[in-house]
Amino acid sequence: MIQPDRLARTFTDLVRIDSVSRHEADIMAHLETALEKLGATVVFDDAGKKIGGESGNLVAKIPGTLPAPPLLVCAHVDTVEPGRGIEPVFENGTFRSKGDTILGSDDKSAVAVILETLASLAGNREPHGPLEIVLTVAEEIGLLGAKNLDYSMLSARMGFVLDASDPDAIITRAPSANRMTYLVRGKSAHAGSSPEKGINAIAVAAKAIASLALGRIDFETTANIGVIDGGSATNIVPDRVTVNAEARSHDEAKLADVTARITGAFRAAVAETNMALPPGLGEASVEVTVDSDYFSMNIPDGHPLVRCAAAAGTSLGRTVATKMTGGGSDANVFFKMGIPTAIMGTGMTDVHTVRESVSLDHMVKGAELLRAVILTFSRGF
Ligand SMILES: [Zn+2]
DSSP states (O other), rough: OOHHHHHHHHHHHHHSSSOOOOOOHHHHHHHHHHHHHHEEEEEOOSSHHHOOSSOOOEEEEEEESSSSOOOOEEEEBOOSOOOOOOOOEEEETTOOOOSOHHHHHHHOOOOOOOHHHHHHHHTTTOOOOOOEEEEEEEOTTTTTHHTOOGGOOOOSOEEEEEEEEOTTEEEEOOOOEEEEEEEEOOBBEEEEGGGGBOOOHHHHHHHHHHHHOOEETTTTTEEEEEEEEEOOTTTOOOOOOEEEEEEEEESHHHHHHHHHHHHHHHHHHHHHHHHHSSSOOOOOOEEEEEEEEEEEEETTTSSSHHHHHHHHHHHTTTOOOEEOSSSOOOHHHHHHOOOOOEEEOOOBSTTTTOOOEEEEHHHHHHHHHHHHHHHHHOOOO
């Protein structure tokens, strides 16, 4: 069975090993040993080289004792900053950091849950089908590990990614996202002696931003202006400003629409500004970059993954709901690669902040569900 004490020790060990994105060599060495002890064959791909990181993705294969199709189980090992020298504090059943770093439960609670689940299966000599454990690097900086994973190493056609909060739900829908950069150019001039010779790039960008609807656009679409960078001194009319924005939607057409609206606002502000300028002064302009950040996923309710998770929940006397998320994860990339993966939760909360926490009970619930999912998938349902 799942052993809470062993799970807590595993989690503590993992968060004490620094692994901010692209610096995953130490934790991967630790995990390679741990997985081999659990009977896995461990290999790494060359994603680390492709993305300038210390390590590739880890793929661990555990042969099955039941003739079932292989099941993919994935988590990421990298963390955001401040994520160095993490000292976990365990109080009232909950892990937190000392307060000056993140905790790293995103996503080491998932890695610990996977290790505990495998240990429990091995300890009980529980018959199960073949497993393919994928531990990715550089998830937090744009899903780079999953995007550069060597998919020829996998034979699983579906699976589960552990990278969410609620241990009683699986996430089956996630949005597409675009990242946009608007570089607005104006013309510099002395702000005191000759402001009329300048074109204020910040004022142009501000006009565009003020005209926009941002935040929650509708139930499945969001937009945000996140970073503004421009100008050099109060006595200079700024000649350039860069604005970074993003948009997300579960609906591709809506994503295209909201992205076009934001871009349109910048173009309109530039056009309006230029119409009001005296001849011979030059003109404002905007350079637009739109990058597709990740792609949506949508696993229908009748899919085997959903039925498997529901049956696993029932075997534990629990109800497993399906949910949608506003975020992206490795699951979006797997979905695009033709390997649908539903996202399971391990209790992590307030991730990417120094207030991050995870309760041991929730991790145990996550491990119990993962264990039941593996057994259900292996035996057929
Ligand atoms: Zn994560």
